[in-house]
Amino acid sequence: MTELAKKKRPEFRNIHALQDLPSYRLPPAGIVSILHRISGVIMFLLLPFILWMFDASLSSEFSFAKFKAVFNEGCGFVPGWFIKLIALAIIWAYLHHLIAGLRHLFMDMNHAAVTKEFGHSSALTVLALSIGLTVVLGAKLFGLY
Structure with a gap:
């Protein structure tokens, strides 16, 4: 028997939402995916x-x-x-949805890009770009420059 088969994997039958979910860390790609959906709902x-x-x-x-x-x-x-502030939410939603959508399209067209490392780095890039551009446009919107 292989060592992998000997190891008993943990079995979760009843997950308690208040105890188990706060300790779970979603990877950046998961966060970007969820925010992509949220930004679409906000725009709609x-x-x-x-x-x-x-x-x-x-x-x-x-x-x-x-x-x-x-x-x-x-x-x-x-x-x-x-x-x-509502206009800033629309700006963020549009920017995030656009950049994350381009990321998804790139990963759909280039199957070599579908790796854990690229998913992690591209998700961090999407978050940095969308938040950075939102801060710059928000500063303009609120008259800081």
Whole structure:
């Protein structure tokens, strides 16, 4: 009998979510995959807001001035910084979804890239690029430069 067959693998029948899941570390590729789905849901749910922003910014000079006023001063009981925060969430969702989607397409086209090492390094690259670009565009959105 081989040594592998002799080793008894742990058997998990009843996984307690509050005790077992916090100790589980998801690899970066898993995190990117889950965030890819979350970013798609965010973009879908905020599609009416995206369409309003697009329409308000292109309709006329008056609607663009109103659009800028909503971002600077707010709208009704919603402050302007909160609307900017929603726009920042859309920016992150778009950037992450785009970069992670390109990663998935590259891995689909190049089967030699489907390795544990490439998955780990490309997932970290996706996270770094999407967060870095979001910080840069968020600084612009909030008027830091």
